[in-house]
Amino acid sequence: MSAPLHKARPAGQGRALPDTQQGMRRRNLSRVLHTVRDDGPLSRAAVASRIGLTRAAVSTLVDELIRTGLLEELGPERPGRVGRPGSALAVSGRGPAGIGAEVGVDHLAVCAVDLRGEVRARAVRHVPNRDRSAEPVLGELTELIHRVTAEAEGEGLWPAGLAVAVPGLVARDARTVVRAPNLGWLDTDLGALLPEKLPLTVANEANFGALAELWLGEDTPRDFLHVSxxxxxxxxVVVDGRVLHGNRGFAGELGHVPVWPDGPSCACGGRGCLEQYAGEEAVLRAAGLEPGEDRVGLLAGRAEQGDAAVRRALHDAGTALGIALTGAVNLLDPENVVLGGALSGLSPWLLPSLRSELARRTAGPSCPVSVSALGPQGPLLGAAHSVVRAVLDDPAAVAERG
Amino acid sequence: MSAPLHKARPAGQGRALPDTQQGMRRRNLSRVLHTVRDDGPLSRAAVASRIGLTRAAVSTLVDELIRTGLLEELGPERPGRVGRPGSALAVSGRGPAGIGAEVGVDHLAVCAVDLRGEVRARAVRHVPNRDRSAEPVLGELTELIHRVTAEAEGEGLWPAGLAVAVPGLVARDARTVVRAPNLGWLDTDLGALLPEKLPLTVANEANFGALAELWLGEDTPRDFLHVSxxxxxxxxVVVDGRVLHGNRGFAGELGHVPVWPDGPSCACGGRGCLEQYAGEEAVLRAAGLEPGEDRVGLLAGRAEQGDAAVRRALHDAGTALGIALTGAVNLLDPENVVLGGALSGLSPWLLPSLRSELARRTAGPSCPVSVSALGPQGPLLGAAHSVVRAVLDDPAAVAERG
Known part of the structure; x- marks a missing residue:
């Protein structure tokens, strides 16, 4: 469980660790568990035919998954079928749970998700975290984590790991926030400030949002760009179902792609970055509004009422997004672009100019742009599900810890 | 051999084909072959200790690789060592060879590379291919392929596959050139016009250039951006040692990243694309020169002589490259950027402004930019080596074909 799938680096070509019976068993345990989760309830025989192993081999694997509490038997299948009745298998609604947490600029949130993918406990606190140091913020987050964990434990679950979404750059160690400008955090090791007992993964909120889209969205492709x-x-940047992390873990900084290279200076050191035109504060400034707490709500409300300055500011932000995305689409050729997080609430006013800019800069059919149905819930759900996925992808590791 | 490693899509999470003894054997054959190639000559015992399998298991695998002609025994190791003398193993200098081919705007080239990575035969023809239809061009290329193949066969090699580098966009089928503007080709199936007997892979020249850099370059990281x-x-875009292809196979179109969004119109439908500032013809135009055959040679020669207009044009091209690369680096966070292909010959005059633009737009340490030592040879070598790699990565497939 120390390396959830989405951050594991695949082994090098040719020279990876040797294939062993042990490794094969671990991978086949995962296949059985995924199959029952995706298509269950299923009998042992149905699992065997779906994954192409013998019934005997599957039975051994199933027995191990039942023993470690990941699968459960629902009792004999209904009579009338041919042959000896098999017992239907389902993923356990008890056992390991993923704890997801989110540090937002204006809120903290925690939830627990079981192996079936259901949210079993949740806590949210609205609190201004801007320029507030990490200790009190994570102290408060820890309280919420304890509360959610206790509630989950009351339902027979146990926390298999903790994943925390943050609005900032995270190092490849998946613990250290290198820079979170709006919190004012620099090189902060969250591991030292969070409950020690849980395996920890920290990632940028956009990355967890993208994973939520991949795992929970309708028909999400395996190659897409998630903008939040x-x-x-x-x-x-999601490539073949994996988030691209980059050398230092900093990939995905669309906000600092130059749009008008001679434009206003940006805190990143550049000029005319996308954030200078389409960041929430830039849009508020362009619309002549003061940044407050519910920035997206304010902009959406005014735009809804027909406020011309707000609509113009959002139109211009959509144009800048379209230019930056043209570059990204040319480099990455994703299957689509998904607007998630706070952007999803502003999409009615951003999308027309965004789409037309992207279309007029592309000779062929331009890349489709859609809006996330998960909206601002994406990062928190993605965090919790990343822990669940790690269990599904290597159930043997959980058994070893149990 | 039908799917060389660099274009294979990894299987989906969790639900891949079952792990079988047969699959394990295939992967372990590859590990043995890679180990001997990278570190050989080696005894069976040395291979066993390096890859963590038993000596008996390795011996069975080695015997199979010798039987199919991929490994050879060099005779007993020098005496004086402890224990029974083992026979040193080396990768065969006979057996399968990779045939690489390149269709350039001004030339055709073909080479044969053996399993050891040595070029064993080569042919080049300078010929203006601009706006020339695919049939005569590939007819001429086929002649060169036959000539190189015959030469390789004379040395005991046999062609395991053909890989062709083209200056254009290639569909994910790795056969069809969707668009090669400078050749004037549209939706052209190269498979129908090339020797039928050889398994074929067609890819963009930048992709093969990047693979050459990855496999043959000095200390090339596994995450980098190769610009040619x-x-x-x-x-x-190379991520974890694999070229990113994108949804349609069109990833890597850096030339169409907008640099000055209101700049001149581009054939792609956009405005102010990088190609309008840093493409060879744009640079020639800016320097007041006519495009001829050896465009890079002309520019380099004039710059060398101190021609102010050429130097200014190259300086400005470097600036535009720096702006486009700032966006790419922010999105991808590569370990470095490599200038390859024709750009490597112009690097003395491009690099200063390119580097300073990248540095001034980045708050932290900016991404290092280096120049490929392979230069214009990269794409051809990368093509031939991609066939060799496919053999090394799945030697059992060769045995089945043999």
């Missing part, structure tokens, strides 16, 4: 915002503009 | 040029500007 919380004051800054972040993106996650 | 042949009239157009192409790039390849």
């Amino acid at each position: 915002a919380e004051i800054g503009i972040g993106a996650a | 040029a042949e009239i157009g500007i192409g790039a390849a």
Whole structure:
């Protein structure tokens, strides 16, 4: 459980660790568990035919998954079928749970998700975290984590790991926030400030948002670009179902792609970055509004009422997004672009100019842009599900810890 | 051999084909072959200790690789060592060879590379291919392929596959050139016009150039951006040792990243694309020169002589490259950027402004930019080596074909 799938680096070509019976068993345990989760309830025989192993081999694997509490038997299948009745298998609604947490600029949130993917406990606290140091913020987050964990334990679950979404750059160690400008955090090791007992993964909120889209969205392709915002503009590049992290873990900084290279200076050191045109504060400024707490709500409300300055500011932000995305689409050729997080609430006013800019800069059919149905819930759900996925992808590791 | 490693899509999470003894054997055959190739000559015992399998298991695998002609025994190791003398193993200098081919705007080239990575035969023909239809061009290329293949066969090699580098966009089928503006080809199936007997892979020249850099370059990281040029500007995004292809196979179109969004119109439908500032023809135009055959040679020669207009044009091209690369680096966070292909010959005059632009737009340490030592040879070598790699990565497939 120390390396959830989405951050594991695949082994090098040719020279990876040797294939062993042990490794094969671990991978086949995962296949059985995924199959029952995706298509269950299923009998042992149905699992065997779906994954192409013998019934005997599957039975051994199933027995191990039942023993470690990951699968459960629902009792004999209904009579009338041919042959001896098999017992239907389902993923356990008890056992390991993923604890997801989110540090937002204006809120803290925690939830627990079981192996079936259901949210079993949740806590949210609205609190201004801007320029507040990490100790009190994570102290408060720890309280919420304890509360959610206790509630989950009351339902027979146990926390298999903790994943925390933050609005900032995270090092490849998946613990250290290198820079979170809107919180004012620099090189902060969250591991030292969070409950020690739980395996920890920290990632940028855009990355967890993208994973939520991949795992929970309708028909999400395996190659897409997920754009989100919380004051800054972040993106996650998903390639073949994996988030691209980059050398230092900093990939996806769409907000600092130059749009008008001679434009206003940006805190990143550049000029004319996307964030200077489409970041929440830039849009508020362009619309002549003061940044407050519910920035997206304010902009959406005014735009809804027909406020011309707000609509113009959002139109211009959409144009800038379209230019930056043209570059990203040319580099990455994703199957689509998804607007998530706070941007999803502003999409009615951003999308027309965004789409037309993207279309007029592309000779062929331009890349489709859609809006996340998960909206601002994405990062928190993605965090919790990343822990669940790690269990599904290597159930033997959980058994070893149990 | 039908799917070389660099284009294979990894299987989906969790639900891949079952792990079988047969699959394990295939992967372990590859590990043995890679180990001997990288570190050999080696005894069976040394291979066993390096890859963590038993000596008996390795001996069975080695015997199979010798039987299919991929490994050879060099005879007993020098005496004086402890224990029974083992026979040293080396990768065969006979057996399968990779045939690489390149269709350039001004030339055709073909080479044969053996399993050891040595070029064993080569043919080049300078010929203006601009706006020439695919049939005569590939007819001429086929002649060169036959000549190189015959030469390789004379040395005991046999062609395991053909890989062709083209200056254009290639569909994910790795056969069809969707668009090669400088050749004037549209939706052209190269498979129908090339020797039928050889398994075929067609890819963009920038992608093969990047693979050459990855496999043959000194200390090339596994995450980098390879930028090359042949009239157009192409790039390849390498993530964890794999070239990113994108949904349609079109990833890496750095040449069409907007630099000055209100700049001149581009054939792609956009405005102010990088190619309008840093493509060979744009640079020639800016320097007041006519495009001829050896465009890079002309520019380099004039710059060398101190021609102010050429130097200014190259300086400005470097600035535009720096702006486009700032966006790419923010999105991808590569370990470095490599200038390859034709750009490598112009690097003395491009690099200063390119580097300073990248540095001034980045708050932290900026991404290092280096120049490929392979230069214009990269794409051809990368093509031939991609066939060799496919053999090394799945030697059992060769045995089945043999």
